[in-house]
Amino acid sequence: MDALLPIVNSISWLFLATGSIFLLIGGIGLLRLPDFYARTHAAGVIDTLGTGLILIGLMMQEEIGLNTFKLVLIGFFLFFTSPTSSYAVAHAAWVAGQKPWTNSNGNTKDAKEDVES
């Protein structure tokens, strides 16, 4: 098993690096996307890919044991709650009358925020 250590370590580092890249992509997306609904996509990228890859990368750091189980638990929990919370935010915005930004009717680059709350 020890022979595999450098390989597993580099794979783990690969997962961690990719997860960090997706975290940054999601963060930049949060800023640049024009409209609230588009930003939910960026938040989704962070919640799913960024979190998932980093957790998998951390799992590879040690032999399968208690820590791996805790990481699986965190991943399992986030797997169910991040879509739920994203849905709750988007639904609350929709119910409150937030209109999605469309390029067709000549909107400016930044969304015209209907709901000033």
Place this chain on the structure above:
Amino acid sequence: MFGAVAAAILVTMLLAIIRLALGPVLYDRVLAANTFGTATVLLIAVLGYMNGRPDFLDIALLYALVNFVGTLAILKFSRYGRLGDELPDSEQNLQGEKD
């Protein structure tokens, strides 16, 4: 290696805070706060592994739970103006018509 990942997470948190400050609408802010919370979960886990103290993962798990509940609490408060304690009788029927 962990330092780079922790730095990336910190940058993401910074971007989320900028969106939280800029966000024109309340829901942008709630989204940014939710993202910030998720990034905190990751930061705690990574810092735990960086300092060789993997029992940080319990804290990360708890933070994930609290972050989820916090997001829903903000939404509920913004929608109903209260967090679920009973309406006083006088407003009971009023609340019905207003919706």
